[in-house]
Amino acid sequence: MNPSRGAAFIEREASVTLPWTEMAEAGLIPQGGTAARVKTGAWRTGSMPVLELSRCIHCLRCWIWCPDSAVLLDGEKVTGIDYDHCKGCGICAQVCPPKVHAIEMVPEGGEA
């Protein structure tokens, strides 16, 4: 596949008009970063993670495990949660070491 075709595909994502011969093969999007544009947080339901930074030991387990890259970092330090992309799955709270317990899932007035 010609990567530039993929680029064209992304540019026209709002109104896909490319013929099948021009489209990126298999519908692959040959660039990263598309997930950044899709705000999963818009449909977060039930609960949201709340980070108590003073307890955090910056082991980065939450950052590694978060399926949406919603744990924000500054260098190697956790700085917060990107709620635009956090879907409230609770994995970060689960993997945060129990003795540390820096992340609490709290109920949110979502659509649950």
Add this chain to the structure above:
Amino acid sequence: MATTEAYRITERRRVTMTGAEATAEAMRQIHPDVVAAYPITPQTDIVMRFARFVADGVVQTEFVPVESEHSALSAVVGASAAGARAMTATSGPGFALMHEILYVAAGYRLPIVMPVANRALSGPINIHGDHSDTMGSRDAGWIHLYAENAQEAYDDLIQAVRIAEHPEVRVPVLVGQDGFIITHGMEIVEVLTDDEVRAFVGEYRPERYLLDVDHPMTVGALALQNSYFEVKRQLAEAVRRSARIIADVGEEFGRLTGRYYGLTEPYRMEDAELVIVAIGSTAGTAKDVIDELRGRGVKAGLVKVRVFRPFPARNLRDLLGRARAVAVLDRADSYAGLGGPLFAETKAALYGLPQAPVMTGYVYGLGGRDITPEMIAAVYDDLGQLAERARADHAAVAAEAALSVRYLGVRER
């Protein structure tokens, strides 16, 4: 590694082995990066042998034991997207359980190769050979190759890697072999040297893959009304295109081994008037019957369909266009469809030919029921009578035959 050396094949050998054994041997020589599989009869012997190669350090393949075939193919999809040469193997109900993921593999254009020990589907439960499994998912977008014997199961698997990974194809390939008849039947198989196989399949260099962190990409994006259709149209074209690649690879394999492969294999078709079309091991039985009938002056012939997808319609038109009567043998029923899948499509391929032969379809061998040389001889007898009747009123006889499906080897009364 010492064990690896002990297993190395450095000279071509003629070995007595089963189809399953030959398949595991081909997998060892191909040396895929990842194999994920769940054991199911009669495929078990393939994966069991390959798992032993892994355990013994004969291959450095990452082997992923999973809890179901749905997961086996899912793991292989992930591995293939990540950039690995990935394989699995399955059979019957296991193949059926993969149905959903078959489409995913094809839709993402992942060059996965999968031996399938063709087996009947339940119910009632049956573990024996028929084609109900792969024919049931014939429209998933995979390339279908079918072996006639253990040698072909071995040869086809090696070629499948080249076909699947060809930059103009990139479509998953399954290689069917009749359960038990081929998987567990002992035959003499010529095994190539490890170096020959490795040179033939070459090193896998995917153009793009998920672990290439310098070129990030998204696999599995949502494609709704605005793009799904185009992606599937691409797939259809790739499968169509693969016909030429399959022929080229078969030709190149022939130059290496003396065993040439095409989409179809005509047998004594030069002047054949009564012709059987069949897939798999039954084609081998038919060849013997033909030799016998030829000795008695019957102009019998066979067209073996090796490649079912892409469907070799043009080859069939060329080969069958001059026949008087054609019988298509299906080891799978379509239950009140227009005959088994091979019959229906062969008829479609011949539509519009000015001199189309009279065609009739037989369903046979379900659940591993034997098909004997006598049964095949009886089919040629039927064809002779059909051709005679057609002399008087071709149109009427042809129409009646095209709509009739007969059951070969079932107890009628």
